[in-house]
Amino acid sequence: xxxxxxxxxxxxxxxxxxxxxxxxxxxxxxxxxxxxxxxxxxxxxxxxxxxxxxxxxxxxxxxxxxxxxxxxxxxxxxxxxxxxxxxxxxxxxxxxxxxxxxxxxxxxxxxxxxxxxxxxxxxxxxxxxxxxxxxxxxxxxxxxxxxxxxxxxxxxxxxxxxxxxxxxxxxxxxxxxxxxxxxxxxxxxxxxxxxxxxxxxxxxxxxxxxxxxxxxxxxxxxxxxxxxxxxxxxxxxxxxxxxxxxxxxxxxxxxxxxxxxxxxxxxxxxxxxxxxxxxxxxxxxxxxxxxxxxxxxxxxxxxxxxxxxxxxxxxxxxxxxxxxxxxxxxxxxxxxxxxxxxxxxxxxxxxxxxxxxxxxxxxxxxxxxxxxxxxxxxxxxxxxxxxxxxxxxxxxxxxxxxxxxxxxxxxxxxxxxxxxxxxxxxxx
Amino acid sequence: xxxxxxxxxxxxxxxxxxxxxxxxxxxxxxxxxxxxxxxxxxxxxxxxxxxxxxxxxxxxxxxxxxxxxxxxxxxxxxxxxxxxxxxxxxxxxxxxxxxxxxxxxxxxxxxxxxxxxxxxxxxxxxxxxxxxxxxxxxxxxxxxxxxxxxxx
Numbered sequence: 001x002x003x004x005x006x007x008x009x010x011x012x013x014x015x016x017x018x019x020x021x022x023x024x025x026x027x028x029x030x031x032x033x034x035x036x037x038x039x040x041x042x043x044x045x046x047x048x049x050x051x052x053x054x055x056x057x058x059x060x061x062x063x064x065x066x067x068x069x070x071x072x073x074x075x076x077x078x079x080x081x082x083x084x085x086x087x088x089x090x091x092x093x094x095x096x097x098x099x100x101x102x103x104x105x106x107x108x109x110x111x112x113x114x115x116x117x118x119x120x121x122x123x124x125x126x127x128x129x130x131x132x133x134x135x136x137x138x139x140x141x142x143x144x145x146x147x148x149x150x151x152x153x154x155x156x157x158x159x160x161x162x163x164x165x166x167x168x169x170x171x172x173x174x175x176x177x178x179x180x181x182x183x184x185x186x187x188x189x190x191x192x193x194x195x196x197x198x199x200x201x202x203x204x205x206x207x208x209x210x211x212x213x214x215x216x217x218x219x220x221x222x223x224x225x226x227x228x229x230x231x232x233x234x235x236x237x238x239x240x241x242x243x244x245x246x247x248x249x250x251x252x253x254x255x256x257x258x259x260x261x262x263x264x265x266x267x268x269x270x271x272x273x274x275x276x277x278x279x280x281x282x283x284x285x286x287x288x289x290x291x292x293x294x295x296x297x298x299x300x301x302x303x304x305x306x307x308x309x310x311x312x313x314x315x316x317x318x319x320x321x322x323x324x325x326x327x328x329x330x331x332x333x334x335x336x337x338x339x340x341x342x343x344x345x346x347x348x349x350x351x352x353x354x355x356x357x358x359x360x361x362x363x364x365x366x367x368x369x370x371x372x373x374x375x376x377x378x379x380x381x382x383x384x385x386x387x388x389x390x391x392x393x394x395x396x397x398x399x400x401x402x403x404x405x406x407x408x409x410x411x412x413x414x415x416x417x418x419x420x421x422x423x424x425x426x427x428x
Numbered sequence: 429x430x431x432x433x434x435x436x437x438x439x440x441x442x443x444x445x446x447x448x449x450x451x452x453x454x455x456x457x458x459x460x461x462x463x464x465x466x467x468x469x470x471x472x473x474x475x476x477x478x479x480x481x482x483x484x485x486x487x488x489x490x491x492x493x494x495x496x497x498x499x500x501x502x503x504x505x506x507x508x509x510x511x512x513x514x515x516x517x518x519x520x521x522x523x524x525x526x527x528x529x530x531x532x533x534x535x536x537x538x539x540x541x542x543x544x545x546x547x548x549x550x551x552x553x554x555x556x557x558x559x560x561x562x563x564x565x566x567x568x569x570x571x572x573x574x575x576x577x578x579x580x
Contacts, residue, residue, distance in 0.1 A: 022528035025564065088488045131489035131516040133568070416491060425526055425535040427497035427505060428554065 002236050004147035005107040010135040012103035013041035016082050017072050019133045020415040020423050028069045032057050073410045077417040093124050098240040108240050121164040141167040144238045145231035148188040179207035189228050252277040253347020260343045273348045274329045278322040287318035289352030293332040298344035309336040483573045489516035502550030509576050513569040524571040
């Protein structure tokens with residue numbers, strides 16, 4: 001019988017900024033996305049002002065002036081470092097950990113029951129507060145969905161105590177009462193669309209969803225929501241995500257039944273291969289940072305004029321979007337195509353595969369562009385060159401190096417990631 | 429940036445400059461000998477000394493700050509030094525600490541005796557800072573060491 005804990009940091013980005021800067025104590029602060037666009041994090045003071053998440057910064061200039069809201073550009077280096085530290089501490093509490101996002105992790109705690117789960121959760125919370133100065137909430141339950149819900153209760157003080165809420169020690173009647181007071185939209189996996197549909201069916205509370213007929217839910221919605229219903233009932237359907245090494249390359253290619261002489265035919269083939277590979281890419285929640293296209297004549301017929309060429313380009317931004325990938329692949333193809341040959345095989349490979357960004361980032365694309373972006377691009381080019389042979393690598397046509405400089409006007413120093421960014425203490 | 433994000437998706441123990449600074453060279457353990465005769469030095473082989481290990485006891489809770497000013501000279505803390513600060517150590521009377529007071533980041537010695545809390549300097553030119561009612565004091569961490577590199 002598994003027991004899950006969901007530990008997440010309160011106002012993570014804002015908390016990281018406040019941790020190192022004493023002038024921000026009790027001040028309303030926000031953290032902005034790329035190009036200082038939208039609010040991606042709010043301190044408790046800003047939440048209290050009713051300013052919503054995701055609002056464009058320029059739209060709330062009035063409030064900013066009136067309440068003295070300080071805005072910061074995202075200091076991803078800092079947040080990543082603090083996140084790694086949190087995860088390192090959590091790992092000492094359980095070997096079974098799933099890093100769900102930059103500020104949320106699931107732990108599996110069966111085996112630690114002798115401490116009492118709630119007490120254990122309290123120890124986790126305290127150590128993170130003492131060692132890192134970050135406030136977290138801990139939700140504990142027999143399923144991931146319930147752990148997430150318990151965390152919500154801890155955070156909003158609906159149940160539990162001092163930031164820790166343990167459903168496993170609550171009486172069924174107590175839980176039912178609690179679930180009857182929580183909107184169904186707060187359940188993990190129930191977004192706006194689904195909750196609207198549920199409400200239309202008369203399901204408004206978590207309790208009602210828990211008690212809904214599973215079959216009906218499956219037929220009216222999906223197997224996924226049915227699983228959620230079961231999880232709400234305490235039946236664990238979701239394990240900790242296992243760390244499976246993602247495919248580092250995804251290839252898609254085919255030999256042609258009849259020789260292809262014209263560019264259009266090759267373009268069609270390449271487009272379909274890219275689409276197929278992109279599907280696999282998306283299925284493993286990855287993005288590709290580079291793409292290789294190759295075409296060749298029939299090498300098993302040496303009497304026929306031979307031509308084969310491959311070209312690899314790094315993408316300006318890692319992507320899993322078929323249209324983007326197909327677009328680049330076609331560009332590359334047009335560069336390597338030579339008329340007059342009977343092509344026998346074409347293929348593509350998606351390279352530089354990285355995990356897709358997590359939920360907190362998903363609305364706001366992470367910055368690929370920093371100072372030194374060009375160095376990184378070149379480093380990637382060189383790495384690919386080194387691996388696939390010199391000459392196989394060219395920078396693609398216009399657009400690739402026309403980098404846009406990301407505006408990050410309010411970036412805090414690299415307190416923990418740059419020697420030049422250390423916080424200064426005054427000996428005075 | 430991609431690299432940082434990749435890191436986040438995996439289990440901990442990853443590259444972070446502060447936490448996993450490269451160790452100095454690896455142990456000397458390949459000693460070629462003629463068969464049957466072990467090197468007399470073998471028993472004394474140790475891995476080379478590592479500054480990180482010496483200065484940082486608890487990497488996950490350790491942070492660095494740079495010093496500006498001369499009020500702690502008596503404790504051999506000088507302008508330009510980098511302080512090693514451990515947040516996991518419970519601050520006690522007499523320890524050198526980083527304190528956030530009234531919007532400032534200070535390095536001071538903590539005085540805490542008989543209900544009186546003060547932050548003292550190690551330089552006769554500076555008076556102790558008494559912590560009164562209503563003053564906001566947060567002891568950020570304990571200074572466990574310092575280092576400096578000469579030149580640039």
